Amino acid sequence: MKSKIGLIFFYLFTSLSLYAPSAHDALHLLEGKKNLIHVAIIGAGPAGLSAAIPPTRSGYHTVIFEGLKPGGELMNAMVVENWPGVKKDSGAHTMNALEKQVKQFGAHFAPQEVRSVDFSQWPFVLTLSDGTSINALTVIAATGASQKKLGFEGEDTYFGKGIFTCGICDSSFAREKDIIIIGGNDIAIQRALQLASLARNITFIVPGPRMTAQKSMLRKLKGMKNIHYLYNKKIIGVKGEETKISHAEIFDCKTQKYSIIKTDSIFLSTGLTPNSELFKEHLPLDQHKCIKLREGRSQKTPIDGIMAAGCVSDPVYRQVAVVIGDGTKAGMDALTFLSLWGLDGVSQKAIHKDLYIPPASTSIQHIQTVSELNNATKRTQLPLLVEFYSPLCPSCRKMEAPLLALREKYKNLVKILKVKVDQDQQTTLIDKQNITIIPAFVLFNKGKEIKRLEGEATQETLSSFIDTAAKGRSKKRTTPLKNS
Numbered sequence: 001m002k003s004k005i006g007l008i009f010f011y012l013f014t015s016l017s018l019y020a021p022s023a024h025d026a027l028h029l030l031e032g033k034k035n036l037i038h039v040a041i042i043g044a045g046p047a048g049l050s051a052a053i054p055p056t057r058s059g060y061h062t063v064i065f066e067g068l069k070p071g072g073e074l075m076n077a078m079v080v081e082n083w084p085g086v087k088k089d090s091g092a093h094t095m096n097a098l099e100k101q102v103k104q105f106g107a108h109f110a111p112q113e114v115r116s117v118d119f120s121q122w123p124f125v126l127t128l129s130d131g132t133s134i135n136a137l138t139v140i141a142a143t144g145a146s147q148k149k150l151g152f153e154g155e156d157t158y159f160g161k162g163i164f165t166c167g168i169c170d171s172s173f174a175r176e177k178d179i180i181i182i183g184g185n186d187i188a189i190q191r192a193l194q195l196a197s198l199a200r201n202i203t204f205i206v207p208g209p210r211m212t213a214q215k216s217m218l219r220k221l222k223g224m225k226n227i228h229y230l231y232n233k234k235i236i237g238v239k240g241e242e243t244k245i246s247h248a249e250i251f252d253c254k255t256q257k258y259s260i261i262k263t264d265s266i267f268l269s270t271g272l273t274p275n276s277e278l279f280k281e282h283l284p285l286d287q288h289k290c291i292k293l294r295e296g297r298s299q300k301t302p303i304d305g306i307m308a309a310g311c312v313s314d315p316v317y318r319q320v321a322v323v324i325g326d327g328t329k330a331g332m333d334a335l336t337f338l339s340l341w342g343l344d345g346v347s348q349k350a351i352h353k354d355l356y357i358p359p360a361s362t363s364i365q366h367i368q369t370v371s372e373l374n375n376a377t378k379r380t381q382l383p384l385l386v387e388f389y390s391p392l393c394p395s396c397r398k399m400e401a402p403l404l405a406l407r408e409k410y411k412n413l414v415k416i417l418k419v420k421v422d423q424d425q426q427t428t429l430i431d432k433q434n435i436t437i438i439p440a441f442v443l444f445n446k447g448k449e450i451k452r453l454e455g456e457a458t459q460e461t462l463s464s465f466i467d468t469a470a471k472g473r474s475k476k477r478t479t480p481l482k483n484s
């Protein structure tokens, strides 16, 4: 039923666009609407960020919803050599520079995830993870693609407890361990580069007779003594104890024989599946589950005003230079749509007061020195939760949305502060607190550390970390902290 309405709407819309509606029509449809965004971009990877450049440069209110992976997948690249004009850099540096540029043009970054979309009406409606409802004049879908699962026995049971997809975030599970990387592509090599100095042994398990990575990538592993290759092999199952794996069962596709290999951790690198679930009821998907674009060279989807860019719409050219090209085109397509509706100049001003301004993660107070920490401690009776982070650390970036949500939850109960660790003047504070892993969350009460949590955490983990620490502080308290 819903899709029929969508279809009727689409035809109506297309025919409307043929008659080039006026700014007056658009303003009429926007009357009484709140939380307006000219260009809403879902996804903060290279596609999403580059899509923001054309509309922000033209003065349109552009908001990028970051979701669970701010900076996108490139944040996990140890080395990027194919970013035009740059000989070599890390993925995190590359994305950081792009983010700075986009912010300079005036793009807003929103840490929330988009949980649902409704493209059957205009303005388009997006519902965010914090429940906010957004009215978007145009939408760019740039949600990327995620690591494919393989479906072998034990994969779901041990996912996150021995089976991983991110070399940087989960590197602690490789330290002094015998690990397996499944797959032989460029990303598998990047994973090995991230883990080779930590792991005891890395074994690639590849279904075909050779690695499929580019020669330039393969050369990077030359001479590394702890790297091994098993060709024509598939994992058919993983066994272990409750929370950790001990061995994998292997099938040899050539000899048709089974064997067992001891391992502590497995890193998947077996291809990607587009993050298109959010759109599947509203936009047509192709056989790869990528969002289908209209024929031609644009990034337009069949619905006017909705564009898609990057890995969510491209099953083939999944390299960052292509992705940023897609993003730029999508941003330009958004401009075309907005000018068709006459939404520039006077009419832009008319909706100015109802624009959606996201809660900025930078609004959490930063401290830099030991004396600032001491002062903050003296100034409040509340416990202090201090996050030590770096904008170059993908795991830290993932903590932005949970921290903002916790700030709301524990308003008047816990004060949250941040310390950026990659600036020289903070060394004393970091040394004093003995911070060796980031992100690190240290809870202080009356100036004394009462508990710490190291590494990436979910909002729930952080919340129960605060609650248990608070319980320990006050023996009488038996329930989690609550705001009155």
Ligand SMILES: Cc1cc2nc3c(=O)[nH]c(=O)nc-3n(C[C@H](O)[C@H](O)[C@H](O)COP(=O)(O)OP(=O)(O)OC[C@H]3O[C@@H](n4cnc5c(N)ncnc54)[C@H](O)[C@@H]3O)c2cc1C
Binding pocket: 042, 043, 044, 045, 046, 047, 048, 065, 066, 067, 068, 069, 070, 071, 072, 073, 074, 075, 076, 077, 078, 079, 080, 081, 082, 112, 113, 114, 115, 142, 143, 144, 145, 187, 190, 191, 275, 278, 309, 310, 311, 312, 318, 319, 320, 321, 323
């Ligand atoms: C380890 C590794 C190394 C790599 N190295 C290279 C390299 O050297 N060179 C190269 O060309 N390519 C490399 N790549 C590939 C490159 O990273 C991708 O091609 C590129 O990141 C795809 O960009 P994207 O913007 O389409 O998607 P992504 O980078 O995947 O970004 C998707 C964004 O969408 C957000 N999102 C998803 N769902 C939602 C939602 N519901 N609401 C809000 N936001 C949402 C995510 O949080 C994320 O910000 C590498 C990839 C990996 C994993």
